[in-house]
Amino acid sequence: MQSVISLRHICKRFGNTIALDNINLEVPAGVVFALLGENGAGKTTMIRILTGFLKPDFGAASVIGHPCDTAGLEIRKSIGYVSDAPALYEWMSAGEIGWFTSAFYPEGFLERYRELIAEFDVPEGVRLKSLSKGQRAKVALALAIAHDPSLLVLDEPTSGLDPMVRRQFLESMVDRAALGRTVLLSSHQISEVERVADWIAILHQGELKLVQPMDVLRQSTHIVVATLDDAIAAVESPAGQVLSESRSGRQVRWIVKDLADDWQSRYDDASGVKNLSASQASLEEIFIAVCGRSDRRTIRDEKVNAQV
Numbered sequence: 001m002q003s004v005i006s007l008r009h010i011c012k013r014f015g016n017t018i019a020l021d022n023i024n025l026e027v028p029a030g031v032v033f034a035l036l037g038e039n040g041a042g043k044t045t046m047i048r049i050l051t052g053f054l055k056p057d058f059g060a061a062s063v064i065g066h067p068c069d070t071a072g073l074e075i076r077k078s079i080g081y082v083s084d085a086p087a088l089y090e091w092m093s094a095g096e097i098g099w100f101t102s103a104f105y106p107e108g109f110l111e112r113y114r115e116l117i118a119e120f121d122v123p124e125g126v127r128l129k130s131l132s133k134g135q136r137a138k139v140a141l142a143l144a145i146a147h148d149p150s151l152l153v154l155d156e157p158t159s160g161l162d163p164m165v166r167r168q169f170l171e172s173m174v175d176r177a178a179l180g181r182t183v184l185l186s187s188h189q190i191s192e193v194e195r196v197a198d199w200i201a202i203l204h205q206g207e208l209k210l211v212q213p214m215d216v217l218r219q220s221t222h223i224v225v226a227t228l229d230d231a232i233a234a235v236e237s238p239a240g241q242v243l244s245e246s247r248s249g250r251q252v253r254w255i256v257k258d259l260a261d262d263w264q265s266r267y268d269d270a271s272g273v274k275n276l277s278a279s280q281a282s283l284e285e286i287f288i289a290v291c292g293r294s295d296r297r298t299i300r301d302e303k304v305n306a307q308v
Helices: 044-052 071-078 096-101 109-119 133-144 165-179 192-198 214-220 285-290 299-307
Strands: 005-014 017-027 033-037 057-061 081-083 151-155 182-187 199-204 207-213 221-228 241-248 251-257 275-279
Touching: 005 044, 017 044, 017 133, 017 207, 033 165, 033 192, 044 057, 044 151, 044 182, 044 214, 096 109, 096 133, 109 133, 133 165, 151 165, 165 182, 165 192, 182 192, 192 285, 199 285, 207 214, 207 285, 214 221, 214 285, 241 285, 251 285
Parallel strands: 033 182, 033 199, 081 151, 151 182
Antiparallel strands: 005 017, 005 057, 199 207, 221 251, 221 275, 241 251
């Protein structure tokens, strides 16, 4: 199956800062694909490349089969896009902006748009500048999906919105995926993502650290806790990919991906370990374990490291 989004060896730098470092990513059709990362991780830079507003320094990207560097306009016509601060003509009413936008899309757009804002309880006759932030966000979402795009890109869409509006956004994402459409959700709101995402990608300081289906990630990542006889004693890490390790007194805590089935076997009576336990890690705990290390690299850092 052809990927809806494809990035191959994408690199982008701004001055001395590495924004994206050799990004390889394939997004399948019919899923809610969440791109997680702290502020400044490179999420918006990636979306600007995907929508043709920014060219990478190296690599190739495509959206719905169109190359991003040469077919940006075609991509932007084909997809839906909502940012955290949608640019709307504030002097227009909700109804007028739908009528205005319909000129750029095939027949049926305006009818569908009016159905959507009615579902969202947005009054057609009120000017956008008089609507609440949540209502304006609903107008932006209605404009983005009224032409029924196969791909909806959401860049921090629920930032600053009240819980009820956020819930409506999340429900609309799930509904679209159920219809076979694809949603790319860029966010740092981990609790929201965990509720709706089918796939998770974690971007940290320009590097793609993890890409996996949500259910597989949950089942394969555990919190392992060991209690030691001696607080300063050394102890071997569990068998698996250790994402993080922390100590507090006599207790050692690891976040481990792909924990071996026989992981307890290495902790015999001579290991100094008194008690062991393992539990499933939450997405927030996984995110912190993946992103809680290292500082942003720069070109200058690379040069220094190369000379060492």
